Amino acid sequence: MAPEMEATTGWKVFNDSVHGHFELHRLCVLVIDTPQFQRLRHIKQLGGTYYVFPSAAHNRFEHSLGVAYLAAELVSTLRRNQPELNITDIDVVCVSLAGLCHDLGHGPFSHMWETFMDQVRPERRWKHEATSVEMFQYMLEQNGLMESFTEAGLTELDITFIKEQIAGPCPDTGKYVGRTGKKAFLYEIISNKRNGIDVDKWDYFCRDSHLLGINISFDYKRCLLYSRVIEVENEGFQICTRDKEVGNMYDLFYTRWVLHRRAYQHRVCRIVERMFCDLLALADPHLLLPDPSRPDSPGVRMSEACDNMGVFSQLTDHVQQLVAQSVTEELEPARRLLRDIHTRRLYKFVCASQPTAKDGKEIDTEAIRRGVGALLQPEDGLSPDDLMVDVISITYGMGNRNPIDCVRFYSKENPNTAMIIRRSDVSPLLPDKFRETYVMMTCRQREKNKVAAARARFEKWSSSNQYSLPSRELWFGRMSPVKGGEDETLGELEQTGRRRNLSLRRSVSSNIDL
DSSP: OEEEEEETTOOOEEEETTTTTEEHHHHHHHTTSSSHHHHHSSSTGGGGGTTSSSSSBBBBBHHHHHHHHHHHHHHHHHHOOOOOOOOOHHHHHHHHHHHHHTTTTOOTTTTHHHHHHHHHHHGOOOOOHHHHHHHHHHHHTTHHHHHHEEEOHHHHHHHHHHHHHHHOOOOTOOOOOOOOOOGGGGGGTTTTTSSSSSSSHHHHHHHHHHHHOOOOOOOOHHHHHEEEEEEEETEEEEEEEEEGHHHHHHHHHHHHHIIIIITOOOOEEEEHHHHHHHHHHTTTTTTTOOTTTTTTTTOEEGGGGGOOHHHHHTTTTTTHHHHOOOOOOOGGHHHHHHHHHHTOOOOOOEEEEEEESSOOOOOOOOHHHHHHHOOOOGOOOOOOEEEEEEEEESSSSSSSSSSSGGOOOSSSSOOOOOOOOGGGGGGGGGGSSEEEEEEEEEOOOOOOOHHHHHHHHHHHHHHHHTTTOOOOHHHHHHSSOOTTTSSSHHHHHHHHHHHHHHHHHHHHHSSSSS
16 A cells, blocks of 8 residues: 555545555544554454465455445545535544444454464454454553544544444444434444344455456446335334345355455465464463553463453564464474464364254354264374364354345335335345355374275264264365255265265275274
């Protein structure tokens, strides 16, 4: 990005590889020029995915700028097309600031840090949205920004509005207070809890696909053109779109599925991130970060940094460099694991399976790991701790629901009347299932015979627990959501892969005493 300061207004122009040239408000510029926001330059947007897709080197910094721009564009478009909404300059600035600051609380390697926190401090139930709000408040205080915000006309209620857009309503009441009544639709711009259509997705769909090298058909500019606020009966004011855009809306959610299927949940990406989580867990007790408020203290664990914004503001992807440059004996296991990642000595993918039971119960990964571990034999050379089980659920964003059922449309003839468009009214070729779930097993041991043994044990466990026959090709076998006329568990392509590898698995199983 190449910024240019406008001398007369204090606004700044950015040249972005995705959105081209755009301006951001001077209050956004003040936020950008703080250490807390600059920290986002050093946090990879896609975490471990960068180790599989080498061009995906972008950071949370440029994504946040893009969301701020799109947020201002959407609210300004609504303001221009519907002056009766009484959208003010302050509303526009608050929405743009929320877009700019919505990811301030991300830890190293973005979403991978949440997995690490769940591993080492599950009781904390850490989420980056709550920390983003804490970091936003810390940033205001540390840089004296409230004076500039107040001079620009922002009040404490506006600050609350910004925080609510980032982390949602007050957990005690479940209600928004920053903007209510006819302006409640403003909460749908940054993080849309109603149907998932928001500018955060617009930016990362475009940015991630561009840098991953994955082509998409979704066009957010049409969403901008056809967005309109309508009062929906019993649902209040919400952002709706033209009826003819229903195909573009399906493209939006299909894009989400494609990016997860081909990149975010790629099995090697998952393995790399699992190794990083193990590395961080090994380093956590020994790699202490300085606490600026207590210079004489021994330091703070990485997993405890989220309790202290002064420490957390120093936490970026550089933690892997701290591990690599360490010399203490306690950190040798973490250094060894980091070397394995850098030299491509990765954990081994064993196989994947799908649950066939339709009881809707949550899958207990630890129970699966224990169940397979109980089948291990001494000659396998494995322990239950060598096995890792992950559940990967890829959806259109709302579980097994069709998110388009939560979108309201309007027609050219009746622009102030909201309506629902059912899937059956669009095309018979659209999916009628919107979630696929995989259970993936990975092995920390790399020897082929040990991986084969783990696969055989998992296969035996699956056959007695209503799971599909494990397959090495299942993870890449089907490239579109399941249609109702197909086998609901495997699909035709997976069955082809099963037949092709069945003889191989039988030969492996015959050499291992079950």
